[in-house]
Amino acid sequence: MLITPSVIVLVTAAGAVAGCLGALLGIGGGVFLVPFLQFVVGLPLNVASGVGLMTVIATSSVVSSGSAGRQLVNLRLGMLLQVAASSSALTAAVLVVRLPERSLFILFSLVTATIAGLMLARLERRNVLTDPAADPGPLGGRFYEAESGREVVYRVRRLPTALGVSLVAGFVSGSLGIGGGILQVPALNAWCGVPLRAAAATSAVMIGVTAVSSAPVYYSRGDVSAPLAAAAVLGVLAGSRAGFWFGARARAKWLKLLMAGVLGTVSLTYLLKAW
């Protein structure tokens, strides 16, 4: 398709909105941006995914640089899970052109429905050991929690589950171009004993590396349109700044509800397209 200045402006604006929502909701903007690029701008799914991957990398680097010095990132656990996520992301990137588009639509529909459901039923449970001298075990960690003014220690449970979820998240990222963080964070939190903040910070690092495990394959296939990717990345960077700014000032419960509705609609749209 011909990339006119108005398309560039549209994609930049879409990136800004997606980045802002992603930062507000803590889910990354790809899940809004990729369907928009496909259905409104009219890009083929692979090209929309390629652009999405670039924005995931930008989001990851910005978010993970923001968690500096707070020991929230469990790089040891992250790298172990990354082995699973990167393998499946690369597999997905290679496989995606051989899969019928219909199966990708169904996958997208499933993923967005899951995210909508998770958003509605956010699992918030404390997974911390209160004794600061407790042993975090080989993969756990400890960090300082500002609210309670204490050091928090946690252990990692059910490593195979965490690895399995990372495999799924990597495949979703590599085939649909959205970050897999939204699947990984609740799973690590609810099933594997990682406190929400540590899970989010660790996942923020992982989604970037996962995206880089498939982005070069998209690139070499010509599925990353450089001007559109640049527009989307710049939009997302600006939008996520705005999102963090809003997020620090407002608790957006109604927004979560609204976005769960939007994602439900996206899910239904993909399902209908697959029919």
Next chain:
Amino acid sequence: MRRQETSDFERILSWMMLAGVAIAAAVLIVGLVLFLTGRPAEPILTTGLFVLMGTPALRVAVAIVEARRQRDWVFVGATFAVVVLLGLTLFVALQR
């Protein structure tokens, strides 16, 4: 304890990530302006996107150095495996 060292290491890493994104964004802005004014922009845009893709990869490369320094062999092994996978991605990409 190695906790304090990890914290310093984290700080350097996050600074690197932020610098990577800032450089990529600056290059992409220049590229996009060139594109919009109808001048050849592809090489500049590609450079910006490559810098962007290099940022998380660099983080992994630095993590392997840190893991070795800590003599934490599970960490070293996992990070090494991730580096190999990223290399494989590049190999697959260059095959096309």
